[in-house]
Amino acid sequence: MTLTQHDIDQEIAAEHAAYEKRVADGAPVEHHPRRDYAPYRSSLLRHPKQPLVAIDVSKDPELVELHSPAFGERDLGAIDNDLTRQHTGEPVGERITVSGRLLDRAGKPVRGQLIEIWQANSAGRYAHQREQHDAPLDPNFTGVGRTITDAEGRYHFTTIQPGPYPWRNHLNAWRPAHIHFSMFGTAFTQRLVTQMYFPADPLFPYDPIIQSVTDDAARQRLVATYDHDLSVPEFSMGYHWDIVLDGPNATWLEEGR
Amino acid sequence: MTKIDTSKPESVLPTPSHTVGPFYGYALPFRGGEEIAPVGHPDTVTVHGYVLDGEGEPLPDAFVELWGADPDGNVPTTDGSIRRDPATGGYLGRNGVEFTGWGRVQTDANGHWYARTLRPGARGRSAPYLSVCVFARGLLVHLFTRIYLPGDETALAADPLLARLDRARRDTLIARDEGHGTYRFDIRLQGEGETVFLEFT
Numbered sequence: 466m467t468l469t470q471h472d473i474d475q476e477i478a479a480e481h482a483a484y485e486k487r488v489a490d491g492a493p494v495e496h497h498p499r500r501d502y503a504p505y506r507s508s509l510l511r512h513p514k515q516p517l518v519a520i521d522v523s524k525d526p527e528l529v530e531l532h533s534p535a536f537g538e539r540d541l542g543a544i545d546n547d548l549t550r551q552h553t554g555e556p557v558g559e560r561i562t563v564s565g566r567l568l569d570r571a572g573k574p575v576r577g578q579l580i581e582i583w584q585a586n587s588a589g590r591y592a593h594q595r596e597q598h599d600a601p602l603d604p605n606f607t608g609v610g611r612t613i614t615d616a617e618g619r620y621h622f623t624t625i626q627p628g629p630y631p632w633r634n635h636l637n638a639w640r641p642a643h644i645h646f647s648m649f650g651t652a653f654t655q656r657l658v659t660q661m662y663f664p665a666d667p668l669f670p671y672d673p674i675i676q677s678v679t680d681d682a683a684r685q686r687l688v689a690t691y692d693h694d695l696s697v698p699e700f701s702m703g704y705h706w707d708i709v710l711d712g713p714n715a716t717w718l719e720e721g722r
Numbered sequence: 723m724t725k726i727d728t729s730k731p732e733s734v735l736p737t738p739s740h741t742v743g744p745f746y747g748y749a750l751p752f753r754g755g756e757e758i759a760p761v762g763h764p765d766t767v768t769v770h771g772y773v774l775d776g777e778g779e780p781l782p783d784a785f786v787e788l789w790g791a792d793p794d795g796n797v798p799t800t801d802g803s804i805r806r807d808p809a810t811g812g813y814l815g816r817n818g819v820e821f822t823g824w825g826r827v828q829t830d831a832n833g834h835w836y837a838r839t840l841r842p843g844a845r846g847r848s849a850p851y852l853s854v855c856v857f858a859r860g861l862l863v864h865l866f867t868r869i870y871l872p873g874d875e876t877a878l879a880a881d882p883l884l885a886r887l888d889r890a891r892r893d894t895l896i897a898r899d900e901g902h903g904t905y906r907f908d909i910r911l912q913g914e915g916e917t918v919f920l921e922f923t
């Protein structure tokens with residue numbers, strides 16, 4: 466039996482309804498996806514079935530996980546945050562600027578930490594050998610960037626608007642356009658890998674990956690805001706996206722939560 | 723809403739996690755990611771193993787990050803894990819001298835990974851361990867675990883985490899000594915012998 470979009474739609478709706486019921490019955494808001502989210506088929510065999518073992522970091526300030534690896538100027542190339550200048554020619558597509566702040570749960574800026582991004586080109590194709598989508602490759606676009614946050618936790622990327630692309634979760638599965646982000650905090654416990662989306666994408670309701678975030682407000686936090694002040698005249702469209710890292714850190718401990 | 727007003731604490735809520743997907747290959751792995759130990763350091767250990775799914779099949783598209791203290795138990799504060807060449811922008815890699823304590827290793831087509839790092843020293847009441855973060859296509863939120871090295875039974879018995887686990891589960895966190903400073907540590911995401919995964923609160 467071919468798995469259709471209709472089948473997946475029904476599963477997504479059932480997961481969403483089950484979450485709403487849990488919250489209505491007093492369960493806490495879930496900011497992150499559950500790892501066992503069946504509409505995303507690849508999750509089925511790749512999530513633990515045993516409950517996670519909780520470690521209360523306030524009981525042991527010596528934990529390695531309360532520290533984070535360090536990154537510095539020598540870990541960056543001069544144009545690593547400009548994905549449009551990494552080849553001899555100009556990549557094809559609509560230029561965009563993406564900027565925002567990296568924050569912790571207390572709203573404090575995360576300074577001097579690494580942000581890495583990767584994305585498909587404007588035709589929706591990754592420059593990766595296992596990629597099977599037959600949209601054109603762009604010889605002037607690898608789709609990879611990195612930066613280190615400044616004293617206010619700010620980051621800034623110049624890139625190309627990525628295209629949506631098909632994948633094989635089910636028949637006619639399409640991913641909404643997105644940029645993959647990887648972040649470090651001040652503690653290894655705050656590690657985050659996620660995806661940033663663009664406003665009002667018509668593919669959102671059909672995509673089991675964004676829908677794996679079953680909380681409506683949390684899902685909205687994955688969508689960047691168009692920001693005219695970030696648009697560069699005669700050059701690019703601007704998007705603003707602030708990121709909040711979860712997980713305890715040492716500062717949080719010092720202040721007694 | 724993705725412009726956050728930090729003067730309103732109620733608006734500061736976590737950004738949800740997502741899977742790393744299959745196509746991070748140009749972005750995240752880097753040359754020398756698995757060679758964390760300075761060249762020729764006498765306290766170098768090799769750790770290696772497979773990442774396996776619920777049917778025991780190896781994952782060819784996972785990666786792990788390792789993070790640990792130095793042999794004296796000090797947490798490194800040195801950058802330079804992913805040094806870049808200022809002329810070409812390409813990877814220079816580590817300098818082979820400084821110890822950053824952090825590495826990133828992709829599984830190969832067989833689902834196998836390895837890394838060489840320094841034997842970690844103990845901190846606090848914990849037995850020495852390497853902190854591990856696992857990422858993969860299909861994994862919507864990364865998973866934390868720890869690699870404890872066998873040998874010092876007293877330290878392992880006193881470890882606050884290991885002490886809370888039953889024998890079979892505890893053993894999933896202790897690498898197997900293969901001799902010559904080499905240790906085997908498989909990561910089973912699901913099913914029989916499922917690795918103990920951690921959450922920090």
Ligand SMILES: [Fe+3]
Pocket residue numbers: 585640643645743745
């Ligand atoms: Fe993607």
